[in-house]
Amino acid sequence: xxxxxxxxxxxxxxxxxxxxxxxxxxxxxxxxxxxxxxxxxxxxxxxxxxxxxxxxxxxxxxxxxxxxxxxxxxxxxxxxxxxxxxxxxxxxxxxxxxxxxxxxxxxxxxxxxxxxxxxxxxxxxxxxxxxxxxxxxxxxxxxxxxxxxxxxxxxxxxxxxxxxxxxxxxxxxxxxxxxx
Ligand code: HQG
Numbered sequence: 604x605x606x607x608x609x610x611x612x613x614x615x616x617x618x619x620x621x622x623x624x625x626x627x628x629x630x631x632x633x634x635x636x637x638x639x640x641x642x643x644x645x646x647x648x649x650x651x652x653x654x655x656x657x658x659x660x661x662x663x664x665x666x667x668x669x670x671x672x673x674x675x676x677x678x679x680x681x682x683x684x685x686x687x688x689x690x691x692x693x694x695x696x697x698x699x700x701x702x703x704x705x706x707x708x709x710x711x712x713x714x715x716x717x718x719x720x721x722x723x724x725x726x727x728x729x730x731x732x733x734x735x736x737x738x739x740x741x742x743x744x745x746x747x748x749x750x751x752x753x754x755x756x757x758x759x760x761x762x763x764x765x766x767x768x769x770x771x772x773x774x775x776x777x778x779x780x781x782x783x
Pocket of ligand 1: 705
């Protein structure tokens with residue numbers, strides 16, 4: 604069952620963050636998909652899923668990647684999008700220090716350009732070292748960068764925090780970065 608849910612979660616990440624067109628799905632301006640519609644399209648495209656399974660993916664997901672709206676008629680990814688949507692999260696003052704996990708081969712470029720969102724809409728930052736380490740470790744031996752988020756915020760950079768606790772910002776200039 605765990606494997607089945609992990610596979611479904613991967614597929615939902617694909618269609619709710621990156622390529623909704625794979626199953627002809629439409630996301631609204633804030634990234635929401637209609638629950639009935641996504642279920643019908645997943646099944647049409649050979650990914651068997653029903654409401655119960657969808658609910659299980661949302662509640663058991665290791666990173667709480669997805670959320671339902673209040674009346675559970677819509678679902679979206681909490682963060683990580685490459686498609687242009689606006690999560691409409693309120694701007695928030697971040698903790699003084701946030702962490703970013705990456706790998707050594709990106710350091711020269713990061714220390715020249717700062718942290719860039721790449722194909723995603725935001726740079727992803729964490730309060731938790733274990734989380735930052737696991738994000739970096741997806742690509743090799745993790746290197747942790749400290750971001751002086753409080754200083755950035757006082758200088759006018761906007762931050763928001765996703766429903767699953769990932770801190771988001773547009774770009775981290777080099778002067779706010781330190782190697783841990
Ligand atoms: C790096 C996963 C060169 C950056 C994770 C990262 C996270 C630069 C990569 C979420 C750079 C982008 C996001 C620069 C940044 N030059 N490289 N100037 N600036 N980079 O995947 O933060 O499991 O888009 O360090 O757990 O790794 O999918 O971002 O290595 O929460 O839910 O460019 O994705 O979540 O990679 O990961 P990504 P990320 P999920």
